[in-house]
Amino acid sequence: MPKKEVPVKGFTKVNIARQYRDKWGMEMPTLTLARIMYKENDLAFKNIEDARSVLRGIEGKNNYGCVVTHQAPERPKNPYKLPESDEREWLPYILTGFKKVGILSDIHVPYHSITAITAALDNFVKIGIDCLLLDGDLIDFYGLSKYEKDPKKRSVPDEIDKLGELLNQLNNILKCKLLYKLGNHDERYDNFIMRKAPELYGLPDIKFETLINNRVEGIEFIGDKRIIQANALDIIHGHEFVQGIFSPVNVARGLSLRAKTNAVQGHNHQTSEHSEPNLRGEIKTTWSLGCNCELHPEYMPINKWNHGYATLELDSNGIDFSFKNYRVKNGKTL
Template sequence: MSDLLEEHLIRDIESQINEIKGIEKVLVLSDLHIPFHKKETILNIVKENLDVKLIIFAGDILDCFNVSSFPKEQHIPLHQELKIASSFLKKIDKLTPNIKKIMFRGNHEFRFKRYLMKFKNEFSPFVSDDVLEIVKNGFSFRDERNIRQVVEPLSDNFDVIDSWYFIYKDLVVDHPTSFSKIPMRTCLSTYDYFKNQGVDFNAITIGHTHKTGNVLHGGTLLSEIGCLCEQMDYANNGNVNYTPQSTAYGLYQFKDDKVDVYNSGAKFVYTGSDINVETLKC
């Protein structure tokens, strides 16, 4: 028996026991920034949580590097990035064939929409402005030899939500565009936003900040769930306004359809420092 099959059997038993107890788990992965994602780290997180009922990809799944407005020292064709993303998401799906997956946009996916708006022409109506929808539905492109290449759709396990947030039971998962370098400030602002909109929830988790933290605020669990990507060069170029990012994910346990705030939240993953420390001797 393979290790993966044995792991699936163990997780299936755990899931059945949890179901009897009225417990379910939801895994939240954010800020993968494919093709700059930490591949093995993400796959290991998924393998360790095969008993979850749902996986939510909370924005910035893609980096959309080549259509950003920032100066670039390297060239990554968009079709290549989408091909890499499709392949990687299929690997996750192969590990979790019976688990539903939700994807929604972050500010980096919005780069694609903004790019199409900037260069709008007669062909624009033929192209979806939702880059996650393109990955989900599959696509074709011409390679450097002008040969047509086809990238097959993702499975029906994937749903793309046309929004920057997703609400599951009493958990709000979102990817705001605002940012504060003060820990948990962005999460608190997002909490206020949804409360002011009349949304009733017991936990809220955000991506975008690349920071990690949990805090109970008036009985509600607030979490920032870090990121799952390599540190970009611009974040370590001497600008001290960039604080070091942290590798993390969100894991939420529900008891009778309510978030168990004491057994949920951001989970930090130590993968070593992103900073190259060299000792110089003279």
């Protein structure tokens, strides 16, 4: 026979359990949350096991007699009782719900190119994008580089403030969704904390995403080197491959050898394209993006860089797409 919920100060045990599960999320183990519930509501529950039983009820793990509102995720089967694993799930980011996407890569604030970004924004405003994908290395984090540094260059706080200014301007101009995929330069901050102050690494208040969210509203971050899937197109920054992209012909050709699918990347600051048909007659194309930063930095003034950006139109069928890769010269889209 189902247990009768006992009102406690206007709340039932089940309501208390639901509030605590909402507050702490489904990631917290049931027993751990039960201990917290009992400690803070010892008049409502007989003991920790009583609190745990109610939690298990709202999670659908027993027959407590209440509505299941917080269905527990199914645990992987382990019939042989193997030791608990720290394996984590690594899933792609699915880019969906948008029709026209603008893509900017390698801005490297505070060494950004105003003329290159302006040329891209002119086109984005003209075609009316509903999403802007910032494909990595928005900030340079020169001061956190492991290489020799010029002490006269901008400080890390200056760089972060300057990036906040840029993102707010992009929000004001485009009035669309902003997605921020972290590149290798963006990751310098959290990596620095991990190396120099690992005891603080888990604190959310000092993470890079928090610093930016405190300055800009509505930014969605894509980290963990996740692949972005936009219909039949895969998007990366370019640092995801541990050994990098081998590009004897051009960057897009190197990406084709590694990705084996339709794909686009930034990172190398060069515009290129490569297409190959497979045995079924399907054409697989890869692209690399130009950058939006200074073209001749002190550490490598002679290079093969160029300015550029891209636009992406997504078909509602979830498969087809149209990709345009633009070069920018002297502030003009080519």
